[in-house]
Amino acid sequence: MNKLDRLDIKQLRIFQALVREKNASKAADQIGLTQQAVSEQLKKLRDIFNDRLFIRKTNGFVPTPYAETLSPKIDKLLNDFQTLLNPAAFNPATQDGTFVIAATDYAQQVVLPDTISKLQELAPSLKIIIRDFELDKLHDLMENGKVNLAIAFPDYIPHSYPVVKLFEEHHVCVTAKTSSFKHKKPTLAQVAAYPCIITSPSRANFKGSIDDWFKQHNLIRNVVISAPCFSVVPLYLEKTDAIAFLPSRAISDLGLREIKLKQTPKSFDVIAAWHPRYNEDALQQWVISLLREEYLS
Numbered sequence: 001m002n003k004l005d006r007l008d009i010k011q012l013r014i015f016q017a018l019v020r021e022k023n024a025s026k027a028a029d030q031i032g033l034t035q036q037a038v039s040e041q042l043k044k045l046r047d048i049f050n051d052r053l054f055i056r057k058t059n060g061f062v063p064t065p066y067a068e069t070l071s072p073k074i075d076k077l078l079n080d081f082q083t084l085l086n087p088a089a090f091n092p093a094t095q096d097g098t099f100v101i102a103a104t105d106y107a108q109q110v111v112l113p114d115t116i117s118k119l120q121e122l123a124p125s126l127k128i129i130i131r132d133f134e135l136d137k138l139h140d141l142m143e144n145g146k147v148n149l150a151i152a153f154p155d156y157i158p159h160s161y162p163v164v165k166l167f168e169e170h171h172v173c174v175t176a177k178t179s180s181f182k183h184k185k186p187t188l189a190q191v192a193a194y195p196c197i198i199t200s201p202s203r204a205n206f207k208g209s210i211d212d213w214f215k216q217h218n219l220i221r222n223v224v225i226s227a228p229c230f231s232v233v234p235l236y237l238e239k240t241d242a243i244a245f246l247p248s249r250a251i252s253d254l255g256l257r258e259i260k261l262k263q264t265p266k267s268f269d270v271i272a273a274w275h276p277r278y279n280e281d282a283l284q285q286w287v288i289s290l291l292r293e294e295y296l297s
Helices: 009-021 024-031 035-049 065-085 105-110 112-122 135-143 188-193 211-216 230-239 282-295
Strands: 054-057 060-063 098-103 127-132 149-152 163-169 171-176 195-199 222-227 243-247 256-258 268-273
Touching: 009 024, 009 035, 009 060, 009 065, 024 035, 024 060, 060 065, 098 105, 098 112, 098 135, 105 112, 105 230, 105 268, 112 127, 112 282, 149 282, 163 282, 171 230, 195 230, 222 230, 230 243
Parallel strands: 098 127, 098 149, 195 222, 195 243
Antiparallel strands: 054 060, 149 268, 163 268, 171 243, 171 256
């Protein structure tokens, strides 16, 4: 067997304690072992290094010349081992590399502009990639380290992922200012019957996120257009005589008219999520702390 395979950190700590204390009993107390355990490890060290290492005297031990030459080398080794347990101080200003965020188009509009601004201010050397949120590929991308952070809605995120809730959001019924929708206080049935544009970012179909809410009122929406993202819906509303339900924070300054409803869909959470493999990553936790500071403080 290779001698290195027989050497462990505990033995090196015992060696250094004997160098300092020159007494097996005191060395044992310092490390938290019995004197017998120290003596047994010393026998192994003598065999590994092929040297007596410590010569017994009346009041304890005296290191051999070889042991004295080993001592500074072992000191360095133990200090190097200790650095493995001491996390390096994190300084965003010196961070480089790339950080990848997968975000829904809603998050790209509402969450990321301020977040990116903060990242660029505090970590100017960090390169940021924003990629579209791909529901079917998310787990593989995050498990393989190709996406560091996802910003989306809870239904889009695997249940095993750590998450932080950023804020609550709700849908607002809107239409273009030129729309022929004239009902001042429409019933939900009138809203359901009107031509509607929905967003279906994950799959191209006519299913929307608030269909279940309409079904609870025994209604089915008259969906005529399915768009892949929220950002294009206001443009389509301007060119069609239709309505849409859009998140409230995504419609400011878009020139749309809100249709006031007596009943409104249940609010939903906007969250940030990451793969458990990044739980202890300093950069990951720093970015999350920025999001917490922005939305939860």
